[in-house]
Amino acid sequence: MSTLEIRDLQVAVEDKEILRGVNLTVKAGQTHAIMGPNGSGKSTLAYAIAGHPKYTITGGQVLLDGVDLLELSVDERARAGLFLAMQYPVEVPGVSVSNFLRSAVTAVRGEAPKLREFAKDLKGGMDALSIDPAFAQRNLNEGFSGGEKKRHEILQMELLKPKIAVLDETDSGLDVDALRVVSEGINRFRASGETGVLLITHYTRILRYVKPDFVHVFAAGRIVEQGGPELAEKLEAEGYEQYTKASA
Amino acid sequence: MGLNEKPLSTLHEKSSFDLADFEVPTGREEAWRFTPLSRLKGLHNGKAEAVGHVRVDVDAAPEVTVETVGRDDARVGKSFVPTDRVSAQAWNTFEKATVITVPREAVTSKPTVLTLTGSGDGASYGHIVVKVEPLAEAVLVLDHKGSAVYADNIEFVVGEGANLKVVSVQDWADDAVHVSHHHAQLAKDATFRSFVVTLGGDLVRLSPSVAYTAPGGDADMSGVYFVDAGQHLEHRLLVDHSQPNCKSNVDYRGALQGEDAHAVWIGDVIIRVEAEGTDTYELNRNLILTDGARADSVPNLEILTGEVAGAGHASASGRLDDEHIFYLQARGIPYDEARRLVVRGFLGQLIEKIQIEEIRERIMSAVEAELAR
Numbered sequence: 001m002s003t004l005e006i007r008d009l010q011v012a013v014e015d016k017e018i019l020r021g022v023n024l025t026v027k028a029g030q031t032h033a034i035m036g037p038n039g040s041g042k043s044t045l046a047y048a049i050a051g052h053p054k055y056t057i058t059g060g061q062v063l064l065d066g067v068d069l070l071e072l073s074v075d076e077r078a079r080a081g082l083f084l085a086m087q088y089p090v091e092v093p094g095v096s097v098s099n100f101l102r103s104a105v106t107a108v109r110g111e112a113p114k115l116r117e118f119a120k121d122l123k124g125g126m127d128a129l130s131i132d133p134a135f136a137q138r139n140l141n142e143g144f145s146g147g148e149k150k151r152h153e154i155l156q157m158e159l160l161k162p163k164i165a166v167l168d169e170t171d172s173g174l175d176v177d178a179l180r181v182v183s184e185g186i187n188r189f190r191a192s193g194e195t196g197v198l199l200i201t202h203y204t205r206i207l208r209y210v211k212p213d214f215v216h217v218f219a220a221g222r223i224v225e226q227g228g229p230e231l232a233e234k235l236e237a238e239g240y241e242q243y244t245k246a247s248a
Numbered sequence: 249m250g251l252n253e254k255p256l257s258t259l260h261e262k263s264s265f266d267l268a269d270f271e272v273p274t275g276r277e278e279a280w281r282f283t284p285l286s287r288l289k290g291l292h293n294g295k296a297e298a299v300g301h302v303r304v305d306v307d308a309a310p311e312v313t314v315e316t317v318g319r320d321d322a323r324v325g326k327s328f329v330p331t332d333r334v335s336a337q338a339w340n341t342f343e344k345a346t347v348i349t350v351p352r353e354a355v356t357s358k359p360t361v362l363t364l365t366g367s368g369d370g371a372s373y374g375h376i377v378v379k380v381e382p383l384a385e386a387v388l389v390l391d392h393k394g395s396a397v398y399a400d401n402i403e404f405v406v407g408e409g410a411n412l413k414v415v416s417v418q419d420w421a422d423d424a425v426h427v428s429h430h431h432a433q434l435a436k437d438a439t440f441r442s443f444v445v446t447l448g449g450d451l452v453r454l455s456p457s458v459a460y461t462a463p464g465g466d467a468d469m470s471g472v473y474f475v476d477a478g479q480h481l482e483h484r485l486l487v488d489h490s491q492p493n494c495k496s497n498v499d500y501r502g503a504l505q506g507e508d509a510h511a512v513w514i515g516d517v518i519i520r521v522e523a524e525g526t527d528t529y530e531l532n533r534n535l536i537l538t539d540g541a542r543a544d545s546v547p548n549l550e551i552l553t554g555e556v557a558g559a560g561h562a563s564a565s566g567r568l569d570d571e572h573i574f575y576l577q578a579r580g581i582p583y584d585e586a587r588r589l590v591v592r593g594f595l596g597q598l599i600e601k602i603q604i605e606e607i608r609e610r611i612m613s614a615v616e617a618e619l620a621r
């Protein structure tokens with residue numbers, strides 16, 4: 001059973017301190033939601049765990065099953081079983097979705113998938129997320145709508161089968177149908193009970209489909225409160241004001 | 249007019265078959281300022297004696313005729329006049345020319361492949377004439393390999409309503425020096441497609457040009473290059489719109505990596521007073537993969553008429569995008585492979601334009617091989 005352990009994580013961007021000691025443990029079978037105001041550092045947490053070069057770790061540890069992820073390169077972290085669904089997936093010109101996915105699956109599994117098997121998995125994955133098969137030939141994220149990009153992030157997660165998935169506002173910009181389709185994808189991923197999910201969101205509507213076990217309130221670069229699903233309802237009703245005031 | 253003090257049109261004015269009309273370049277001339285003359289091994293100053301050999305093997309489509317002719321053949325030197333010293337040197341020094349003729353209305357059943365192989369035994373000079381008679385269609389591949397110090401002129405004479413597609417691959421050995429001029433001349437309603445791939449050689453300076461003799465001509469000139477450490481790969485394009493209602497499109501892309509990898513791209517387009525209704529666009533993009541590599545990219549557009557259908561140019565040189573690499577790595581793809589995917593994608597977008605599958609795959613695999621090195 002996998003565990004992601006974030007210990008007193010401190011992160012700066014261009015000499016500006018953003019994360020000020022984050023502690024959080026996500027175990028396989030658990031879903032943690034992180035909610036918090038704009039600019040509080042949620043994406044910083046996600047990117048720092050994944051190893052984006054823009055973020056400088058100034059203190060703390062991130063352990064996946066005891067291995068310090070911060071010592072690994074970005075691709076090694078992914079191969080170790082970490083997945084980040086990005087808030088703003090990047091457009092990569094000239095690289096087709098199918099070519100990209102095959103390279104990624106090959107890298108993560110350590111061997112090239114059989115062509116026929118891969119085609120079948122891809123088709124199945126796309127069907128389940130209501131993605132037009134024609135997207136396989138398109139350039140990665142290029143010209144995709146916001147919702148299409150998010151569905152592709154979930155498609156990648158399902159194909160790569162990570163141990164821990166960090167989903168950064170995967171629900172933003174989705175219409176009701178897309179939200180349902182994406183939530184079903186996340187639930188399929190959780191169903192085995194062997195994977196953990198860290199879900200960053202602003203809205204409780206996704207939490208109605210994807211029931212969290214824990215809800216954390218993030219403000220000014222750290223977790224300021226934790227609770228069960230009921231905390232999300234309270235946040236939606238009352239907003240973050242009490243936390244932003246307290247941490248300011 | 250860009251950096252030039254003189255109008256573009258005057259830079260290409262001087263033309264002559266007489267070598268004495270061209271002074272030995274010093275490197276200060278606009279046309280030579282990017283080229284490391286000391287690495288030309290004497291091709292520019294008369295010191296490169298013609299003692300070497302570049303063998304020309306032709307695998308021709310059954311519809312075309314292939315001849316090897318002497319300097320006095322009536323078909324040689326009819327479509328162009330040299331405009332620089334090396335072109336004039338090649339013209340004055342070559343001994344045998346290869347003449348390929350695609351007869352009127354013939355549609356070739358397969359590409360005609362010319363393989364030019366340098367034997368590494370000294371300088372040599374060449375001349376090729378490709379004559380596509382009216383309404384004929386042909387595909388030509390020029391494959392350059394081996395070791396050579398070589399200067400040549402190639403004439404592409406495209407007749408009325410004819411269609412010529414040329415792919416020229418410069419995949420020379422590391423020490424090769426090649427200065428080449430491709431002269432395309434388009435008759436009424438002729439179509440010309442040129443795809444240049446430059447990968448190997450110490451110094452390659454290739455000058456593809458297009459001239460029109462009547463309205464309705466359509467030229468598309470694309471190219472990809474991959475410059476490694478120490479290489480100088482230079483492409484100098486000239487499209488001279490002197491006839492009304494002709495089209496041209498130029499699109500070159502390059503990737504550079506390593507210390508002193510140097511790419512030069514010059515794109516000169518002249519739209520003369522008579523050339524009303526011209527439609528032209530030229531573009532160059534460079535992807536700089538490492539420190540120490542340099543790309544000089546100079547598009548020049550001179551418009552002398554008030555009536556153009558479209559005219560534009562653009563040039564962009566940039567680094568590999570960190571966000572692209574991060575995204576791919578975040579999916580488990582190791583750095584080197586992520587980089588390869590992005591570069592292949594960058595060049596591949598242009599290569600995909602090639603309609604003939606066999607040739608497209610051939611070029612893609614040449615680029616793949618370069619990337620895998």
Ligand SMILES: Nc1ncnc2c1ncn2[C@@H]1O[C@H](COP(=O)(O)OP(=O)(O)OP(=O)(O)O)[C@@H](O)[C@H]1O
Binds near residue numbers: 037040041043
């Ligand atoms: N390159 C940068 N330079 C300076 N500050 C930065 C940079 N990148 C991010 N920040 C700052 O870091 C803080 C945290 O940003 P982050 O994107 O992590 O917030 P967030 O909680 O994800 O917000 P949102 O809900 O809007 O997505 C913000 O104040 C942001 O302006």
Ligand SMILES: [Mg+2]
Binds near residue numbers: 042043044087
């Ligand atoms: Mg964010």
